[in-house]
Amino acid sequence: MAPIVIRSHFLGSVFGLTGENKRNRARRALPRRATADELTPADWRDADEQAIEELKAAGSVQPREKEYFRKDGGRVPVLIARALFEWKPDEGVAFVLDLTERKRADYLARQVFERSPDRISIVGRDYRYQRVNPAVERRWGMSAETIVGMHVADLLGMEVFEQTAKAYLDRCFAGEEVSYAEWFTLSHGRSYLAVTHSPLRPDSERVEAALLIIRDLSEHVLASEALREAEAELAHVTRVTTLGELTASIAHEVNQPLATVVTFGDACLRWLDREVPRIDKARSAVEQMIGSARHASDVIERIRALSKKRAFENVRLDINQVIDDVIAPIRREINNQSISLRLDLGASLPPVDGDRIQLQQVIMNLLMNGIQAMSAVTDRHRELRIRSREHGSDQILVAVEDSGIGIEPEHAARLFNAFFTTKLDGMGMGLSICRSIIEAHGGQLWATANVPHGATFQFTLPLNADSVS
Numbered sequence: 001m002a003p004i005v006i007r008s009h010f011l012g013s014v015f016g017l018t019g020e021n022k023r024n025r026a027r028r029a030l031p032r033r034a035t036a037d038e039l040t041p042a043d044w045r046d047a048d049e050q051a052i053e054e055l056k057a058a059g060s061v062q063p064r065e066k067e068y069f070r071k072d073g074g075r076v077p078v079l080i081a082r083a084l085f086e087w088k089p090d091e092g093v094a095f096v097l098d099l100t101e102r103k104r105a106d107y108l109a110r111q112v113f114e115r116s117p118d119r120i121s122i123v124g125r126d127y128r129y130q131r132v133n134p135a136v137e138r139r140w141g142m143s144a145e146t147i148v149g150m151h152v153a154d155l156l157g158m159e160v161f162e163q164t165a166k167a168y169l170d171r172c173f174a175g176e177e178v179s180y181a182e183w184f185t186l187s188h189g190r191s192y193l194a195v196t197h198s199p200l201r202p203d204s205e206r207v208e209a210a211l212l213i214i215r216d217l218s219e220h221v222l223a224s225e226a227l228r229e230a231e232a233e234l235a236h237v238t239r240v241t242t243l244g245e246l247t248a249s250i251a252h253e254v255n256q257p258l259a260t261v262v263t264f265g266d267a268c269l270r271w272l273d274r275e276v277p278r279i280d281k282a283r284s285a286v287e288q289m290i291g292s293a294r295h296a297s298d299v300i301e302r303i304r305a306l307s308k309k310r311a312f313e314n315v316r317l318d319i320n321q322v323i324d325d326v327i328a329p330i331r332r333e334i335n336n337q338s339i340s341l342r343l344d345l346g347a348s349l350p351p352v353d354g355d356r357i358q359l360q361q362v363i364m365n366l367l368m369n370g371i372q373a374m375s376a377v378t379d380r381h382r383e384l385r386i387r388s389r390e391h392g393s394d395q396i397l398v399a400v401e402d403s404g405i406g407i408e409p410e411h412a413a414r415l416f417n418a419f420f421t422t423k424l425d426g427m428g429m430g431l432s433i434c435r436s437i438i439e440a441h442g443g444q445l446w447a448t449a450n451v452p453h454g455a456t457f458q459f460t461l462p463l464n465a466d467s468v469s
């Protein structure tokens with residue numbers, strides 16, 4: 001049979017079966033002066049010959065895809081439809097459509113579908129999956145063949161389907177583009193999912209299916225929540241450490257004892273101004289003044305210690321002596337609050353090495369916290385107990401126990417964070433300072449809940465190296 005000559009701009013061409021080798025007018029894609037046979041790659045020839053047989057028999061063939069060679073040796077995919085002229089059955093017309101762009105678009109669409117980390121699926125009006133991409137297969141650990149045909153409720157569970165998924169799908173089937181993002185609890189745990197539903201109308205007005213794209217943003221959302229928390233904490237730090245704030249808290253802490261000094265000073269003068277001065281009363285007022293003034297200076301010392309870097313003084317210490325040093329200044333506070341103090345100090349404990357003032361600060365902070373934890377307790381005995389004893393062969397343990405409000409489980413992890421406080425006027429620095437001091441001494445500080453009430457804060461310190469047997 002004579003070769004078919006293509007006279008084509010690629011959008012419709014006349015071909016002849018006569019053998020006259022007409023000028024090939026294909027512009028870009030096709031080599032000049034080529035016959036259809038030369039243009040057709042070998043692997044398409046059989047199909048082509050079959051098409052021509054059908055064409056000769058029936059006078060026309062349905063459009064079908066094939067490929068031609070390009071000038072550069074590459075291939076061009078086409079859609080070709082052919083028919084013979086009834087009045088001249090050895091000539092006919094062919095319509096050739098260049099599919100390059102379409103194939104490229106198909107390829108890209110397929111790539112997006114296959115490669116996307118997002119889960120893409122198509123769900124029909126019967127709520128059954130029609131197509132799913134590999135991300136969906138990975139998510140559910142099932143092959144696409146298994147999932148296709150399944151009902152959405154089979155994957156998500158009836159509850160999630162009825163409470164959330166169905167309503168969104170129905171809106172989409174009604175023609176709406178729907179998107180939302182929220183936390184979902186599915187069989188494998190909680191995920192924050194951003195979901196879009198797009199209506200698909202392949203060839204009718206009616207929406208035939210929904211295109212679902214699901215992006216898992218759990219990690220992103222968790223990270224940004226953590227960031228927000230960190231920012232809030234930082235904002236708090238900045239706020240607390242601004243000069244004004246610090247001044248306010250110093251003023252607050254120091255004002256109280258100073259007011260007491262003035263009150264007792266006035267009282268003292270009145271006792272002395274009497275016709276017969278009451279020396280005993282004046283003396284006790286002066287004692288009160290001294291106590292309050294000492295308290296004020298303790299507060300200032302504590303704040304100064306925060307802002308000033310004192311050199312660490314490492315000396316040999318009797319821990320019971322350090323505890324005694326601390327109790328003296330707070331005895332009054334303990335009595336005022338009707339707290340019974342129990343000392344349970346180990347006899348002849350071996351010495352530890354450390355910084356006296358820093359360890360005093362630790363014990364003082366723990367005692368103050370214990371006292372504060374009991375201030376709201378009215379229906380039971382307020383009891384503060386300090387224990388010291390040897391711990392293992394090379395450590396000393398000091399524990400401060402109270403019968404206060406105890407530790408809320410949700411606070412437990414944050415007690416030692418700087419600026420964590422549940423008190424209106426707290427700075428939240430006490431425990432974080434304590435922990436850093438104890439750790440600098442080579443020990444550990446931790447908290448436990450007491451049964452039935454209260455909390456115990458205890459720390460260890462390594463014994464002085466010479467005392468370890």
Ligand SMILES: Nc1ncnc2c1ncn2[C@@H]1O[C@H](COP(=O)(O)OP(=O)(O)OP(=O)(O)O)[C@@H](O)[C@H]1O
Pocket residue numbers: 365369370373402404405406407411415416420421422423425426427428429430431432454455
């Ligand atoms: N003995 C305790 N019983 C119950 N809760 C406690 C106890 N000690 C500490 N806490 C909790 O830990 C938080 C942090 O304590 P921390 O000593 O660090 O700060 P603060 O006492 O609030 O303020 P400050 O900086 O004045 O010490 C307290 O606000 C309180 O909620």
Ligand SMILES: [Mg+2]
Pocket residue numbers: 365368369429430431
């Ligand atoms: Mg405190």
